Amino acid sequence: MPTSVQGYNGTAGVNQLTAENATFYQTAMLERLLPELQYMKFGEKKNIPKRKGATAQWRRLNSLAVSTTALTEGVTPDGVNLDITPVTATVQEYGSWTKISDFIDMVGLDPLMTEASELMGENAGESMDTIVRDIIYAGTNVVYAASRASRVTVANTDKITALDILKVRRTMRRNKVKQVTLPGGGKGYIAFIHTDVATDLMQTTEWKDQNTYVDTKNREEGTIGKMYGIYFIEVDNGMKYVGAGAAGIDVFATLFIGRGAYGIPDVEGSSKPDIIVHQAGSAGTADPLNQFNTVAWKSAFTSVRLNELCIVRYESAATV
Numbered sequence: 001m002p003t004s005v006q007g008y009n010g011t012a013g014v015n016q017l018t019a020e021n022a023t024f025y026q027t028a029m030l031e032r033l034l035p036e037l038q039y040m041k042f043g044e045k046k047n048i049p050k051r052k053g054a055t056a057q058w059r060r061l062n063s064l065a066v067s068t069t070a071l072t073e074g075v076t077p078d079g080v081n082l083d084i085t086p087v088t089a090t091v092q093e094y095g096s097w098t099k100i101s102d103f104i105d106m107v108g109l110d111p112l113m114t115e116a117s118e119l120m121g122e123n124a125g126e127s128m129d130t131i132v133r134d135i136i137y138a139g140t141n142v143v144y145a146a147s148r149a150s151r152v153t154v155a156n157t158d159k160i161t162a163l164d165i166l167k168v169r170r171t172m173r174r175n176k177v178k179q180v181t182l183p184g185g186g187k188g189y190i191a192f193i194h195t196d197v198a199t200d201l202m203q204t205t206e207w208k209d210q211n212t213y214v215d216t217k218n219r220e221e222g223t224i225g226k227m228y229g230i231y232f233i234e235v236d237n238g239m240k241y242v243g244a245g246a247a248g249i250d251v252f253a254t255l256f257i258g259r260g261a262y263g264i265p266d267v268e269g270s271s272k273p274d275i276i277v278h279q280a281g282s283a284g285t286a287d288p289l290n291q292f293n294t295v296a297w298k299s300a301f302t303s304v305r306l307n308e309l310c311i312v313r314y315e316s317a318a319t320v
Helices: 010-014 019-036 103-109 114-138 162-174 195-201 205-213
Strands: 044-048 055-061 086-092 092-101 143-145 187-194 225-226 230-235 239-241 251-257 262-267 276-277 290-303 311-316
Touching: 019 114, 019 276, 044 055, 055 262, 086 262, 092 114, 114 262, 114 276, 114 290, 143 162, 162 251, 162 311, 187 195, 195 230, 195 251, 205 225, 262 290
Parallel strands: 044 262, 143 311, 187 230
Antiparallel strands: 055 086, 092 290, 187 251, 225 230, 239 251, 251 311, 276 290
16 A cells, blocks of 8 residues: 655645535645644744745844943944854655545445545644654753763653753753744743653642642643743654663653744745545546545645754653
8 A cells, every 4th residue: 555655736636626525625634634733833934935946044143242342432333243144944745645445435334535534634744743843853952851961871760850941941041042922922932742751740749839729821722831931832742762761761852942943944835735635537547447536645844943052852751
């Protein structure tokens, strides 16, 4: 069974159906897609116009040295040079597809085409978020639990603590990282936290004090709570390094980000996946008996870390 495909034109595929059916399948896919896109939500979007290539560029103005020398009356001081760091990323295509025979679609007990469209939405969401995750978690700023020196020294008892969270926050503040504005209007840093690590965090006294006893309204949309000005977003697609710690334990990563941490470029909205449905018989001589329907998704995008100072990866053990 084929599992992936590149190069199909999404619009041409959808046009094999009536407009009503195309809209129906697209809606079915998006309903399963959207809940999966946690990492996609917070990337800085960059649009590339059509027929202008596949590479996007960000130009970051680096901070200037502080000015502490008083001006001399009537004397113009020397100007300062701007320090610009360019960051580029090239969009790529991703997708997957499956076959459904006309016979099983006709006699099956379930509406298989609809369910396949929904499943493609889930697969697209998980695939796209994994692509973004793998890029942004590969940053250079790392804090290890319990002040360990490296991943291989993280022990089974080195679970997430309030003190470690404060150390990460201190790193972000020292780097003058600006806060993120959340969809619900809150402002703060973001932490993508693996489900297993979140379970440990929510059992700590400090977490309970800030999210249970004091303020029960501090949860923003999509977050599980707030601590020290950091909104925690639980991700079941979090990063886990299997067998990478001391004595072969699994090590888990919690990713803290600020504003401008990473970007997601696409070409005129191409990161929004197309649902591509070909009905039996549309392949002509490649399907001479009109036996196969196909359902697919395709997206063109990428991700790039824009500022390493705005990303801190915290590695710890977790109760599993």
